Amino acid sequence: MGNFDNLNSSIKIGPVELKNRYVVAPMNETFAGAVGEATAQYIAYFAARAKGGFGLITTGAIMGTKLASKYVWGRNPYLFSPLHIQGMSLFNETCHHFGAQTAAQMTIGFGRQGHSDDHHELTPAATGGLPYEVAVEKSCHPLVDDSFRRSEIAREFLVGQNTFEMSIDLIHSEQKEYARSIQLAGKAGFDAIDIHGPHGYLEHQFLSPLSNKRTDMYGGSWRNRKRFLLEVAEQTRYAAGNGIAVGCRISAEEHMEGGLTREEMIDVAQDMQAIGIDYISLSDGAGYPENGHLVPDPERWAHWPDAAADFKKALKIPVIMVGAHDPVLAESILAEGKADLIALGRQSFVDPELPNKVAAGNIKDIIICKRCNICLSRSLADCGGPRCPHNPILGREFEFPEYHMGPRRPNEPIMPRAVRGGMPSLQRPWWKSEVPYEEKNSIPFRGPGTR
16 A cells, blocks of 8 residues: 555645645534534534544534524524624634634525525625525435435425625625634634635626626626635735745636636636635536535546546646545555645544544545535435444544644644734725726736736
């Protein structure tokens, strides 16, 4: 099998150093409370992965504005009010106690992939009147089939709710609130911010010609469709300050006729790099309408190493790739320079101790995910969160004392990194300058002067 020197080596993403190359991929694990609070189970679930040796723990999508919190996929956490800091601070203290760094995947909204409580309200989207429709033939069949068999609730996800077009004033107010929420994440102790821009959610909807039919400054040309995400990234980079890493998760391509291509998404990643984003985390696919690449089986995953390599060649910042469950395969991907870090989602469900086993050379003890998707189908069918037939602890971590934080360690910092280092003021944010829009619009996205 050889050694695993690359997987076990440290790496820096911006100002943050990770002890190894393993990342818990962002999953909407639905362990938060009914009003977005970080519950004991939410914290213990991530504590198990931190204790298991993952270098970076990435949360599922945290709702970064009050409007976003009205239209969620499931029980997602909230972080747009100081009232949300306490639970997230305990989350960070716990993960840090077990030796992991943390990234808050912050979303400005789910857009047309969001759902209200009664599944009837109009949801905010890049443009109105375009609810999504799931193409079953392009879906992950074990997930869809099992979910629909389990619950009528899951069938409601086949077709999205009707949407309303976000006005320019609403776009700007949401961006401003989101930027303030980034600072709350810093105060809560997160080491990194992961901008939520993949597979069909709001940031992605502005990019895609399949979902963005606007005719104003946020639609039409490729430059205009990029505008929303790049503005969010610029504002996030400014609000986070210098002590926190900022990354962005995007789809590598859409895999749908007329949809976003890999070349276009590489162009977006290069723009992000020019803005000062510290890493790119790759997902795939168009989202719910084409969820077979969002939740890939082995056949749909097969192109992933080459896709990641294309991004890696075009960028100077680290690239995170998902789905390499087998550590031998993961090590070869890193050794060949196709990616810099390996993110695991369903694999972290089934075996949260995988990084520790790799570090100790106990490869034979690793439990490999079979991609049966019982975990996700339970969440989609609203059956109380994910469970795994090969990991009976999943969903019950809070009952086990080994995942509870003990006394604070000697010399452990009391103040979060962001509070110790200070954060920029948002009282007079730079993006509200007096420069006319026409003059700002003449500045290219890429290169010096973007900010």
